[in-house]
């Protein structure tokens with residue numbers, strides 16, 4: 554479990570992370586979603602004890618990661634590509650890490666299997682594709698058999714097979730009861746991988762919710778066509794119901810399900826000839842939530 558409380562990070566006058574609090578629970582994949590520059594990497598680095606918070610705390614399994622006697626068994630991360638000796642083989646690279654962290658050499662072969670690197674384990678890391686490098690980074694993170702895994706943009710630059718592999722691995726590790734915290738700026742990726750979402754924009758938490766609730770939060774919209782828009786709007790008017798005439802003979806209704814709209818129309822002898830639920834895609838919901846943050850970034854004020 555990761556617990557972040559009132560975490561803040563300033564870089565000079567720039568506030569990268571602004572009073573952020575959330576909990577990442579074991580047994581599910583939690584997505585950390587936000588536009589570029591939102592503060593995802595900085596937050597993850599603070600959780601890993603690689604950056605010092607300006608204020609607030611981040612703990613893993615109850616205490617700051619550095620205070621655990623064997624941190625690698627508690628949490629490990631795939632952050633930006635770390636220094637690897639390019640002339641080393643993948644196996645030797647992993648062996649070197651294992652040796653410095655008192656991890657048994659037999660574990661190296663296990664993680665090589667788990668990450669599908671067996672074919673290339675003896676090859677020089679320098680010749681690895683981006684996807685293989687990413688697998689190697691994940692293999693290194695898994696060495697200590699950590700209960701908590703933090704993956705920063707793990708699918709960036711991967712081909713579709715690599716993306717699928719990361720997705721399946723993340724879900725597999727969560728199903729084993731681990732805490733899996735994974736960042737992305739791509740909603741579409743999160744929709745298929747995460748069970749829970751924490752959305753961040755300009756250093757602040759914008760949403761902390763299940764994927765399903767995130768979608769429902771947009772309110773159900775239904776497109777209705779009728780010859781008598783005015784009467785329909787009148788008969789369904791109620792608190793929590795919004796109606797917007799979007800085109801001639803067309804009205805968009807929020808806050809009332811299609812059946813209730815049809816029932817009200819029937820009762821009042823209003824003819825409807827279309828009644829279409831509009832699915833809010835995760836992408837739409839995300840765009841809506843982060844629009845101002847994106848504008849801010851592209852306005853050159855990052």
Ligand SMILES: Nc1ncnc2c1ncn2[C@@H]1O[C@H](COP(=O)(O)OP(=O)(O)OP(=O)(O)O)[C@@H](O)[C@H]1O
Pocket residue numbers: 564567568569587588589590591592593594595596738855
């Ligand atoms: N070492 C640093 N010095 C100064 N500013 C920094 C530093 N690291 C990050 N920042 C700034 O802090 C803000 C948050 O950056 P961060 O990398 O955490 O965002 P992010 O959500 O991970 O974005 P990205 O997906 O682009 O990595 C950005 O405005 C960034 O420019």
